[in-house]
Amino acid sequence: MVLDIKENKSKSTIYVPDIATIKKVEKLSPIEKLFTIVFDDPKKQEEFSFRPGQFVELTVFGLGEAPFSIPSSPNNKKCFQLCVRDIGNVSGALHRMDAGSKIGIRGPFGKGYFPYDKMRNQNILIVAGGLGLAPVMSLIDYILEDRKNYKELNLVYGALDPESIIFKDRVKEFEKRKDIDIHLTVDNTDASWKGNVGVVTKLIPAIECVPEETFAVVCGPPVMYKFVVKELEKKNLRPENIYLSLERRMECGVGKCNHCHIGDKLACVDGPVFSLWEIRNLKEAI
Amino acid sequence: MLYKILKKENYTDFVEKLISEYEFIGPKKKDKVFHDFVPIKDLRELDTDYKKTTIAPAKKLLFPPTEELVEYEVGDVIKVKPLVESSEKILFGIDACDINGMNFMDWIFSTEFIDENYFAKRRKLIVIGKDREPSETCFALSMGAEYAKDGFDIFLTELEDRYFLRIATSKGNEITEKFARIQDATDSDFRDYDKFMDDYRSKFKLKINIDNFYDDFEFIYSNEKYWEEASKNCYSCGSCNLVCPTCFCFNVKDDMQLNLKVGNKMREWDSCMIPEYGLVAGGHNFRPTKENRLKQRYRCKLKTFVDKYGKYACVGCGRCIEACLAKINIVEDVNSVKKEVSA
Numbered sequence: 001m002v003l004d005i006k007e008n009k010s011k012s013t014i015y016v017p018d019i020a021t022i023k024k025v026e027k028l029s030p031i032e033k034l035f036t037i038v039f040d041d042p043k044k045q046e047e048f049s050f051r052p053g054q055f056v057e058l059t060v061f062g063l064g065e066a067p068f069s070i071p072s073s074p075n076n077k078k079c080f081q082l083c084v085r086d087i088g089n090v091s092g093a094l095h096r097m098d099a100g101s102k103i104g105i106r107g108p109f110g111k112g113y114f115p116y117d118k119m120r121n122q123n124i125l126i127v128a129g130g131l132g133l134a135p136v137m138s139l140i141d142y143i144l145e146d147r148k149n150y151k152e153l154n155l156v157y158g159a160l161d162p163e164s165i166i167f168k169d170r171v172k173e174f175e176k177r178k179d180i181d182i183h184l185t186v187d188n189t190d191a192s193w194k195g196n197v198g199v200v201t202k203l204i205p206a207i208e209c210v211p212e213e214t215f216a217v218v219c220g221p222p223v224m225y226k227f228v229v230k231e232l233e234k235k236n237l238r239p240e241n242i243y244l245s246l247e248r249r250m251e252c253g254v255g256k257c258n259h260c261h262i263g264d265k266l267a268c269v270d271g272p273v274f275s276l277w278e279i280r281n282l283k284e285a286i
Numbered sequence: 287m288l289y290k291i292l293k294k295e296n297y298t299d300f301v302e303k304l305i306s307e308y309e310f311i312g313p314k315k316k317d318k319v320f321h322d323f324v325p326i327k328d329l330r331e332l333d334t335d336y337k338k339t340t341i342a343p344a345k346k347l348l349f350p351p352t353e354e355l356v357e358y359e360v361g362d363v364i365k366v367k368p369l370v371e372s373s374e375k376i377l378f379g380i381d382a383c384d385i386n387g388m389n390f391m392d393w394i395f396s397t398e399f400i401d402e403n404y405f406a407k408r409r410k411l412i413v414i415g416k417d418r419e420p421s422e423t424c425f426a427l428s429m430g431a432e433y434a435k436d437g438f439d440i441f442l443t444e445l446e447d448r449y450f451l452r453i454a455t456s457k458g459n460e461i462t463e464k465f466a467r468i469q470d471a472t473d474s475d476f477r478d479y480d481k482f483m484d485d486y487r488s489k490f491k492l493k494i495n496i497d498n499f500y501d502d503f504e505f506i507y508s509n510e511k512y513w514e515e516a517s518k519n520c521y522s523c524g525s526c527n528l529v530c531p532t533c534f535c536f537n538v539k540d541d542m543q544l545n546l547k548v549g550n551k552m553r554e555w556d557s558c559m560i561p562e563y564g565l566v567a568g569g570h571n572f573r574p575t576k577e578n579r580l581k582q583r584y585r586c587k588l589k590t591f592v593d594k595y596g597k598y599a600c601v602g603c604g605r606c607i608e609a610c611l612a613k614i615n616i617v618e619d620v621n622s623v624k625k626e627v628s629a
Contacts (some may be wrong), residue, residue, distance in 0.1 A: 013368045013402040015355040015538070015551055061360050062542035062549040066567070088567030102364050222570055249566045251538045252553075254399040258535040259556070259563065261586065264593040269398050283507060284572065284582075 014254050017059045017104025018044050023079060024099055028166040031086050032131065033095055034071075038079045039105065050074055050108035052116055052139035053245055053273040057253045058082065058090065059104030060097075066090035067250040069135035069272070070108065071167075075145055083134035083166060109253040112271040114139040114243055119215045123152040125207060125237075127228050129200055129220025133157055133166055135245050135272075136219050144180065153180045154207050158200035158220075161188040183207070200224070204231040211236035219245040225286035229276060242276040246285065288453040289471035290462060292442070297449060300466040302329050304376055307465070308412070311347060312378040313340055323347065323377070334379035338421050339605050343531035344380050345391055348407045355403050355538075356551040369550070372406035381418040382441075383426040383601040385434040387531025388413070392437070393595055394534050403553075412457060415441040420490050423604030425617055427490035431601035433483075443479060450479045494602065494617045495624040499588050502627045512626060513577040516619050519612035520576045524557025526583070526606035526614070532599045535563075558583055584619065 024036035039045040050056075055069045066088060072081035086095040094103075116139060124143065128136050136155075143150050155174065159165045165186070174182040183203045185196035196203060200220070216232050218225060225244055232242055248260035248267040260267035263282030265274065279285040292300060304310055305326060312326045313336050321336040323344050359365040380388075392408060395401040415438040426432040434441060439458030443450040450471065453459050462468050471479075506512055527533045535556045542549040556563060559580070564573035573579050591599035600616070607615050 013355060013370060014399045015403070015553075016366055016368045017356075017551075019364050019366065059540065059551070061358060061364060062540055062546070064540045065538055065551070085568075091567060102360075104358075104364075104366070222572075247566060248572065249564065251536070254401075255397060256395060256399070256401055256534070256536070257538065257553070257556070258558070258586075259537075261582070261590065263585065264590045281504070284578075 015106070015252070017057070017065075017106045020103055020105045022097055022099055022101045022103060025097070028083065028168070029164050031164075032166050033084055033086070034167075035082045035084060035094065036079050037082060037103070037105070040102075045079075046077065048080065048108070049077075050080070051113035052142050053113035053135060054108040054110045055135075055250070055253075055272060056082070056105050056107030056109065057250070058094070059106070060090050060093045061102070061104060063093050064090045065104075065106075065251075067109075067253060067268075069138070069245070071134040071137035073138060073141035073145060075142065083131070083137075085131050106253060109250075109268055110272050111269055112273040114217055114245075114273055115215070116142050119143075120149045121151060123154075123209055123214040124150060125154045125156070125204075125209055125214055125216045125232075127156045127200055127204065127216065127218045127220070127232075129158050129224045130160065130164070131166065132218075132220035132224070132245070136217055137167060137170070139217065140174075140180070147179050151213070152209070154183065154209075155180060156183045156185075156200050156203050156207070158185045158187070158203075161186050162190055162193045199227070201227045201231050204228070205234070209235060209237075211238065214241065216242045217245075218242065222247065222286075229286060239276040239280060243273050244276060244279070244286065245273045246271055246279075248272075288451075288459060289476070290451040290453060290468040291471050291475050292449040292451055292462075292466055292468050294447050294449070296467045298329065300462075301332070301378070303465040304378070304414075304461070305329060305332075309373065309375045310378060311344075311375055316341065323380075326378075332379065334416050334418070336418065338608065339424070339603050340384075342529060343387060343603070343605065344377055344384055345388065345531055345534075347375070347377060347411065348388070348404055349391060349395075349534065349536075352552060352554040353403060354550045354552045357548065358550065359548050361547065368402070370402055370406045372410045374410045374412065376412045376414060378414045379416045379418075380413060380438075382415060382434040383424070383429075383431045383603045384531050385413065385415050385437045385441075386426075386431040386601045387603065389434075389437040390532045390591070390595065390597070390599055390601070391534060397594075412461065413438040413440075414458075417441075417443045417486060419486075420492075421604055421608075423492065423607040423617075424490065424602060425492040425494045425604060426602035427487055428492075428494040428496055429598055429600055429602035431598075432487060432490060443482060445475075445478050445482055448475070450475060450482075492604070492617060495621045496588065496598070498627070499620055499623065500592055502623050503585065503589050505627050506623045507581070509626070510577070512623075513581055516614070516622075517576040517580040520559065520580060520614060521612055522559050522561060522576055522579065523611060524559045525609040525611060527557040527559060528555065529605035529609045531601060531603055531605070532587070533557075558586065580614070584616070587616075588620070 255269035320341040395404040536553040587600040
């Protein structure tokens with residue numbers, strides 16, 4: 001079988017990142033920033049196409065690499081964005097970088113994406129918690145840019161407190177728009193807050209949906225999935241129509257290093273987005 | 287496959303020629319107990335009749351414990367250079383179950399994406415296998431890995447006065463034609479080989495009750511008491527992973543030289559048995575306890591790749607049983623799962 005693997009003339013490897021430049025840095029919350037990135041090679045930038053839910057491996061040269069989902073729309077071919085929380089080595093270093101800094105990018109990776117193609121002419125219910133709004137923003141923008149081909153669009157978003165809400169301008173915009181219903185809640189309130197208080201699961205029962213014609217998308221901290229799935233099952237949504245984006249430690253991104261194993265699946269190549277049906281009997285998954 | 291015969295009187299001459307012509311890696315006695323695959327310069331260093339498994343499997347030649355993947359120079363312009371090493375080598379005296387372990391690694395590093403850092407080395411590795419008596423801890427027969435069907439260029443089976451050669455590649459054929467006095471295998475050679483293989487298989491005494499494990503694992507999965515008992519002595523040291531011919535987990539790291547100008551991206555072996563393995567940024571650990579981790583190891587070896595690869599990711603070499611400081615024994619554990627289910 002070894003003979004079947006053709007000689008690689010370029011002698012390049014899957015671990016070589018492409019050089020890119022940070023064009024813009026925006027503060028989204030006390031711990032999250034949005035980075036706008038463009039590949040230095042215009043041809044690479046032109047070719048770079050991804051699907052909502054996919055991720056890239058970002059290298060801070062000399063320090064390390066970490067995976068980030070892409071929150072910007074796949075239709076934007078001029079640049080892409082990454083929303084990063086200051087929490088680890090790589091993300092911490094990234095937060096100290098300004099516009100003009102050089103980074104490395106590998107990807108996009110992941111065969112499992114939010115199935116925008118299957119969702120056409122269906123209702124969509126998106127449930128996001130905390131930083132989990134970032135990966136689904138790509139899907140939301142994609143749908144809003146092709147709005148007539150989708151039915152009802154509901155977004156349930158829960159944050160720790162009003163200050164922690166990311167994409168605040170976008171959230172405000174969604175609140176004004178008629179073609180997306182946003183249901184916002186925070187765990188801890190402050191004096192300025194007039195909206196819902198509590199976890200996202202509290203808001204799900206009130207949302208009306210036709211079970212056979214609804215796709216659900218869930219993205220948030222690991223603890224959230226089990227409870228949200230329970231609520232969605234109560235609404236009789238089909239398990240093959242519930243999609244979950246699962247976070248794991250993805251080191252290589254290409255299905256080799258094995259860190260992101262969930263039962264017989266690898267989050268990096270089989271996911272990071274899975275249908276509930278796919279992972280139903282994988283007890284470690286959610 | 288070509289079947290040839292090499293008479294014993296011509297064996298030494300054949301191997302000596304290979305040692306002088308090629309970079310030659312083979313098993314060498316390291317101390318009272320262990321052998322290791324190391325470069326061999328003189329035939330006297332070579333000892334293919336090792337009784338215990340080699341301390342480290344031959345995977346280290348293709349997938350070294352640490353390996354630089356990419357080199358880069360930072361500055362106004364960042365220059366990135368892939369580091370792909372490949373030089374022709376002979377790997378001699380590897381046994382059937384280790385070849386099967388390498389076949390699994392070939393599959394891992396070629397599935398979805400081709401890992402050129404691995405395959406550049408693999409393409410240039412000439413594998414000459416040789417049968418070996420099973421060690422006390424070897425259960426390769428139960429795993430269906432005691433016999434290598436492919437993954438080698440030449441495989442030598444020692445009969446009474448001659449070697450029975452299976453030649454799987456044109457490279458293997460080229461080498462034997464150039465360096466060995468060989469002849470075609472006759473009916474009587476095949477008869478002796480068949481007898482040898484029956485006898486060889488009868489020497490595998492250790493049996494693992496693996497047949498129903500795929501489903502039985504789901505039965506035992508949530509039995510906390512079982513996993514607590516099975517993992518209670520585990521030191522989370524990762525020795526089992528380091529000696530395993532099919533363990534392939536690694537970390538990807540970036541490193542910078544002290545001049546802060548040249549850095550590299552490298553990989554190093556990782557272990558699913560150490561606590562940091564499932565840790566993500568923010569402090570959440572997907573496998574915080576040793577129960578979780580042992581369960582994951584068994585699942586990975588005996589179930590996950592039955593789904594993906596169609597075969598077990600364990601070749602039954604028995605190295606992990608020898609290496610474990612806490613005497614955790616995969617054979618005993620799997621057999622006890624069977625007992626629990628059938629009780």
